[in-house]
Amino acid sequence: MTEELTQPFDAIPDACDVLVVGAGIMGLATAYNLARMGAGRIVIVDRSYLCSGASGRNGGGVRAQFSSETNIELMKRSLELCDDFATEMGINVWLRRDGYLFLARNAKRRAELEASVALQRSHGLPTRMIGPSEILSIVPEIDVSGIEAGSYNPDDAVVFPWPFVWGYARACQRLGVTVHPFVDAELEATGGAMSGALLRSQRVESLGQEKHIRAPLVILATGAWSPEVAAPLGLELPNHPHRHEICSTEPLKPFLGPLVADLESGLYFSQSMRGEIVGGVSNARVPPGVDQRSSLRFLGLYAKALTRTMPILGSVRVLRQWAGCYDLTPDGSPIIGRVDSLEGLILLCGFMGHGFMIAPIIGLLTARYLLKNEERELFHRWSLGRFERGELLPESMILG
Amino acid sequence: MSTKRDKVIVCRCEDVTLHQVDEAIARGHRDLESLKRYTGFGTGFCQGKQCVALCARLLVERGGDPPTKPITPRPPIRPIALADLARLVDDGDGP
Structure with missing residues (x-):
């Protein structure tokens, strides 16, 4: 029996514990680590096909040469995870x-x-x-x-980006996470807390079908589309x-x-x-x-x-x-973690063109942060709230 | 039959075989863009001009999502040397 990487629209449940919006490497790596740590039922939706966004369009560079301590330390650990990825996931990512x-x-x-x-x-x-x-x-x-x-x-290294996405998607699927491409998500909140999303199929076989999914925890990992996806919540993102x-x-x-x-x-x-x-x-x-x-x-x-x-x-x-x-963010550092005004919303965006290379470690740390309350300092420092606190964090080694 | 399917080429630039197309669809790459990425068809010298219609037909015959358009065309239409492209911008023209 061949394992299928993705599931159709009608396989989406009415409720889940974690809804991940965005099936790029950031959303997939986070879902994979959450599933490994027992976060319950996880559903991933994406507006288009796997590898359609930046995860499928980047140059595949993975480097630890950065100008800020945080990026250097995180990329070091991402490179270590890349070293083990092929063995752990059973897929060749052409790491060099x-x-x-x-x-x-x-x-x-x-x-x-x-x-x-x-x-x-x-x-x-x-x-x-x-x-x-x-x-x-x-x-x-x-x-x-x-x-x-x-x-x-x-x-430092280069990889072929696409097998990373497929590797995480397959690992997610084996852990019971379902991945649904061609699904638009309109995020919903009630009383200052996330309640789920209204989902619309963009796939030919189920085009235009709609359904609600209930989710107390929603992870927004939609890269350059993040401001647009967050807007219906009344949330204005600075990236x-x-x-x-x-x-x-x-x-x-x-x-x-x-x-x-x-x-x-x-x-x-x-x-x-x-x-x-x-x-x-x-x-x-x-x-x-x-x-x-x-x-x-x-x-x-x-x-x-x-x-x-x-x-x-x-x-x-x-x-x-x-x-x-x-x-891109105003100060060159990502925007991750909780949002003060909306309970249950987790942002993973603003990665400045190196989201792909940092995703393996951010996925792991996000799961630890959410399930074990670890890594609180990082998720505070890189939070959306820093723009209100005026605690901006420069990174000068941005390419392209 | 399986050995024969291994040898039927559907994309001549990238040596993609019928067997690989079958396998990709079985693994759930059910739309044309995903099939392109998983097999690499259409990413070689001709950029899909010779193979995209065939691969689209194979996908539909195997129950995949019927494409509403071809794969996104990638310029240039024909391969162009970097030295020729470098003459497109003037010396003072920065980013």
Whole structure:
């Protein structure tokens, strides 16, 4: 008997203990850990298909090179979880720990990298500053003219994102969690507490069907769609979507070790296990809101930044481009945990374009927070309430 | 029969076989976009121009969700060299 990853609309129960909205990696990882710890009946709904949002559109980078202590510590643990994921879940995620190489083209960027490296080393990471000659020894094809220095952590990694989503979905299903794609959720609250949601099927076979589900605990893990999903509750979230584009080339023989990144232009690129060069670049001029269309301007910006850094790639052809949305917050840190005004609502959003890589550890910690009352400090510090308290938390190593 | 199905190619760019399509649908990848992601059909050199209609038909024949549209088309229409694309923006044109 083959296990199906997802279930149809009519299999949704009338009530559950936890309703997870959003079947991206954040919602799935959280549901998986809640189920493992015995949280009761868990239902996950998603507006579209698995991998339709940022979980299926990101570049697959997993790194511990960050500039804030919290991100460094959490990503360290996420990388450890990635190491064990294939064995635990029985699915190949094409994890390749060949490092991340950040390039600095001026003194200011160099100083920023130096400060981050010092902090990372104090947290036990092997990150180090390297000069142009060592950059060339790691990636001989880089044009180092104009590059002052780099920071290199050989333990950072890239993965293929999709099997992570399928792995968590299958593990959820084995633990009795049901995953329902193509279901819209309109969240409902009564008397200052969550009561559940009105669900609408978007699937051809049950299009337009509606039903209510009762749930005392609702986890909002809808990434760039979070402000829109929270709005019917009268909750105004400060995060907003920002389109990021990405493209991949024809496959090449494996030659590129680390993911290479430049915080100045926002350029990043790596070689996938299929051999393609996959990468993106900053583009401030994008349409507002959730927009997943591709642009020609992006290809120009990316190609220019990439061929400047790796001139040898000029003759390589781009095969496909796509886009997804970052979920940006005013201070660069995520928004997680409880909301003062609504009992039973848990936010997991605002992950600034690195939600995928942080999801394995956030999923685990959210389950501990909800079921064992642990991790209260983190869930307070990164809570929505910090914006009212004026306790903003900067993170400068945001790519793309 | 199973060995034969292993050798029937439905996406020539990515070497996706009929057997893999059957397996993906059995695992619950019941819509065209999910089927594309699980098998990789349509993500190679031709970007689905040769295989998408066939894969859509196979999906419907096996009880999957009838597609209301093809997979999202991914530009460029034909592969383009990075050096050519780099000339799209001027030197002063930053992000």
